[in-house]
Amino acid sequence: MSKLNDKKFWSGRFSKGSAELLDRFNSSLSFDKRLYKEDISCSIAYAKTLAHCKIISNLESEEIIRGLNKIFEEIQSDKEKWFEENRNEDIHSAVENRLINIIGDVGKKLHTGRSRNDQVSCDIRYWLKEELNQTRSLLEDLKSRLITLAREHFNTIMPGYTHLQQAQPITLGHYFLSYEQKLSRDIQRFTENLSRVDVLTLGSGALAGSSYPIDRDYLAKALGFSKVSENSLDAVSDRDFIAECLFNISLLSIHLSQWAEEMILWNTEEFQFISISDAYATGSSMMPQKKNPDIPELIRGKTGRFIGNLTAILTLLKGIPLAYNKDLQEDKELIFNSIDNIKIVLEITNEFLQNINFNKDKMYKVSENSFMSATDIADYLTKKDVPFRIAHEVAGKIVAYCIERNRTFKDLSMSEWNTFHKLFGDDIIDKIKIEFCVESKNVYGGTAPQQVLNAIDRATT
Numbered sequence: 022m023s024k025l026n027d028k029k030f031w032s033g034r035f036s037k038g039s040a041e042l043l044d045r046f047n048s049s050l051s052f053d054k055r056l057y058k059e060d061i062s063c064s065i066a067y068a069k070t071l072a073h074c075k076i077i078s079n080l081e082s083e084e085i086i087r088g089l090n091k092i093f094e095e096i097q098s099d100k101e102k103w104f105e106e107n108r109n110e111d112i113h114s115a116v117e118n119r120l121i122n123i124i125g126d127v128g129k130k131l132h133t134g135r136s137r138n139d140q141v142s143c144d145i146r147y148w149l150k151e152e153l154n155q156t157r158s159l160l161e162d163l164k165s166r167l168i169t170l171a172r173e174h175f176n177t178i179m180p181g182y183t184h185l186q187q188a189q190p191i192t193l194g195h196y197f198l199s200y201e202q203k204l205s206r207d208i209q210r211f212t213e214n215l216s217r218v219d220v221l222t223l224g225s226g227a228l229a230g231s232s233y234p235i236d237r238d239y240l241a242k243a244l245g246f247s248k249v250s251e252n253s254l255d256a257v258s259d260r261d262f263i264a265e266c267l268f269n270i271s272l273l274s275i276h277l278s279q280w281a282e283e284m285i286l287w288n289t290e291e292f293q294f295i296s297i298s299d300a301y302a303t304g305s306s307m308m309p310q311k312k313n314p315d316i317p318e319l320i321r322g323k324t325g326r327f328i329g330n331l332t333a334i335l336t337l338l339k340g341i342p343l344a345y346n347k348d349l350q351e352d353k354e355l356i357f358n359s360i361d362n363i364k365i366v367l368e369i370t371n372e373f374l375q376n377i378n379f380n381k382d383k384m385y386k387v388s389e390n391s392f393m394s395a396t397d398i399a400d401y402l403t404k405k406d407v408p409f410r411i412a413h414e415v416a417g418k419i420v421a422y423c424i425e426r427n428r429t430f431k432d433l434s435m436s437e438w439n440t441f442h443k444l445f446g447d448d449i450i451d452k453i454k455i456e457f458c459v460e461s462k463n464v465y466g467g468t469a470p471q472q473v474l475n476a477i478d479r480a481t482t
């Protein structure tokens with residue numbers, strides 16, 4: 022909007038206009054314009070507080086609020102046009118300049134006792150509170166999805182891995198609940214983070230506090246903040262809550278990248294544990310046979326930017342002296358980028374999980390034709406009082422014997438079993454059945470189907 026006044030509010034002590042390159046370098050409007058709603062809401066609450074505290078008159082406050090509401094409508098009706106030729110330094114100056122433009126000198130009273138330093142901190146906290154709530158609810162949805170899948174597959178048998186080597190059979194339900202646990206901790210972290218975001222910093226002035234009798238509790242209430250910041254120097258310089266959030270997003274994404282890696286692997290011709298619905302896979306422009314798992318690949322790949330953004334904020338904060346420094350302006354693109362991306366990652370993870378088919382037969386066959394019951398052979402002897410270390414060695418010898426002859430445990434005759442240990446009885450055949458191996462892990466937190474059902478109960482009550 023070219024008719025917008027773009028006066029710099031700090032121009033008083035300057036005798037020259039600023040260099041064009043400085044303006045371009047300094048400006049944050051291109052990215053902080055998305056905070057227009059928050060900026061206006063915080064300003065409305067501030068104008069109310071100024072009147073409540075008799076710093077400006079009720080009439081002036083009403084006039085300011087009317088102007089701010091008008092600006093909100095203007096931006097809402099055509100965002101692109103409003104910002105098109107806007108030369109303001111940031112969203113705060115853009116709104117304030119326009120306010121003065123609309124209501125005249127009364128608009129110049131809005132910034133009484135306020136600095137952009139406490140204003141920007143307040144805006145970003147106000148914005149992040151809402152975003153964190155949305156992120157948390159997407160995470161809750163994903164957690165429910167995992168629980169639904171765990172219920173569906175509480176007794177689906179599959180190979181469990183360590184070092185990506187077949188280790189012991191597990192239930193697919195148990196697998197899903199392991200990610201449910203990781204996500205539950207992620208949710209806790211976001212909740213904790215939210216409690217530190219939910220603090221009113223407005224009223225801290227530029228750094229020293231305000232010399233006007235601003236009722237900060239009143240202001241906090243008007244904006245729905247639960248607490249009021251304790252120290253003005255800290256309030257305007259603190260970006261811990263952003264670093265924390267970027268860490269939480271990174272760790273969440275690391276969890277999802279681990280799961281995504283498994284989906285990519287399970288989707289291969291070699292594994293064939295899952296198949297992806299056509300609507301959720303992509304093809305190759307050259308190789309006609311290809312069906313690619315782009316979704317989990319991108320979920321895995323996004324982790325790079327999240328960790329990058331975390332690294333950027335930590336590096337940015339290091340060594341910044343008190344209180345506000347312009348370096349802090351760089352926080353916004355990082356947090357915007359991470360929040361926007363994690364939200365879509367969470368949504369698509371959920372949808373992807375609803376659009377893959379788990380190939381139970383293949384998982385079962387692979388489990389059955391494996392040596393994954395070797396530990397159970399050792400356990401069998403141990404339960405007959407053979408010391409575990411000896412039992413382990415015996416089981417290892419049986420594995421080597423089978424490998425050499427290209428056989429599995431099931432193919433061994435009773436006399437062969439007894440050449441390895443006389444305590445093997447007929448019941449060994451049942452005890453090394455894959456179903457038994459899984460059912461026997463019936464300890465709290467174990468993979469037995471009954472334990473999976475118990476864990477689902479705990480997760481849903």
Ligand code: ARG
Binds near residue numbers: 347
């Ligand atoms: N655009 C600035 C930021 O995002 C607003 C605060 C500017 N404060 C200042 N003293 N120049 O950090």
